[in-house]
Amino acid sequence: MPRVHPPRSRRMITLRVLRREMLSPHFVRLTLTGPGLEHLERSGPDQAVRLFFPRAGQSRLEMPTTSTTAWMPQLLLVPKARRPWVRMYTVRAVRPELHELDVELALHDVHAPAAAWALAARPGDEVGIFDEGFTYFPRPHAEWQLLVGDESALPAILAILEQAPASLVARVLLEVPEAADVRPDVVRPAGVEIEWVTREGRDGPPGAAVLETVRRAELPPGPSYTWVAGEARLPTGLRRHLVEQRGVPKSDITFVGYWREGRSAPG
Incomplete structure (x- = not known):
């Protein structure tokens, strides 16, 4: 298992899609926005977040209410009719002064839940994030x-x-x-x-x-x-x-x- 450097503090953050951009045939960039980004502490360059997004047919995003490791058991107790999808992605860029965060998704299969959601995402769509820390930690002796x-x-x-x-x-x-x-x-x-x-x-x-x-x-x-x-x-x-x-x-x-x-x- 990789050594993960966890965040010092974190909370569930609900944001909205600001814009979507196709970067190439297999990559899409989503820019997310919301005042909740004030609570995201920047850490390592490969900082990752859990990304929560609605399933097809869901009218709203129902996020876990706990900001501890108990979030996943809580999520799995929610019926699928209300349970969001959740995947892990790198924070590609953050612009705190604009309350903006970028994530870039690799499109392995356009029919997979994350790819299908990202390709259909529109400004105003709800999305949630939860900080998971980083793994890139160079050794001091490395030349x-x-x-x-x-x-x-x-x-x-x-x-x-x-x-x-x-x-x-x-x-x-x-x-x-x-x-x-x-x-x-x-x-x-x-x-x-x-x-x-x-x-x-x-x-x-x-x-x-x-x-x-x-x-x-x-x-x-x-x-x-x-x-x-x-x-x-x-x-x-x-x-x-x-x-x-x-x-x-x-x-x-x-x-x-x-x-x-x-x-x-x-x-």
Whole structure:
């Protein structure tokens, strides 16, 4: 399990959709707004929140009333006719002065609950968030970093790079479904090298292409810190490769399984 750095304090926050923007064939950005954002404390660059949104046919969003770990049992006791969907997403950007928060959703399956909701979202639609902390925590001794992810980890890695110190030295490998999903102008320190891998014309599950690319890559020498996230087989496979084939200490790797292909998240 990844080491999660929890928020110092948190509460259930209800917001509304301000705008929706298609960024590429497989990514949509939602900008959320509301005075409740005053209660969201910014933490690590890959800060994640539970996102609560209504099921099809629900006229209103019914959020859990507790802001403790008891929120999930409480949610599961609510009949499905009233229970919202809940998924985890990275906070892509926050503009406190405007009471705005951005989340970017990777569209694996347009018929899945989150994708279908996001593609149909309209200004004024209710949505809730609940802070879950962050996992990106570089080791002080690391001379360089390795950041790897599939499309589900792209928002987190972009946020990490945007907030990184100018001195960061890193190799970044990102897998996206197709070339049209590549972001041409990534904000990053000068010492960061980015390699994009697309799945076009390839067989295998999500994450397999970028995993194979890392396995073949010539990586810099010296102590490092690795952060990898995505479909469960990518982070576990990369961690195994780095530990067994490259001698990287397990303590220098943060690996996070964001999703499992073919399996729906609970809730």
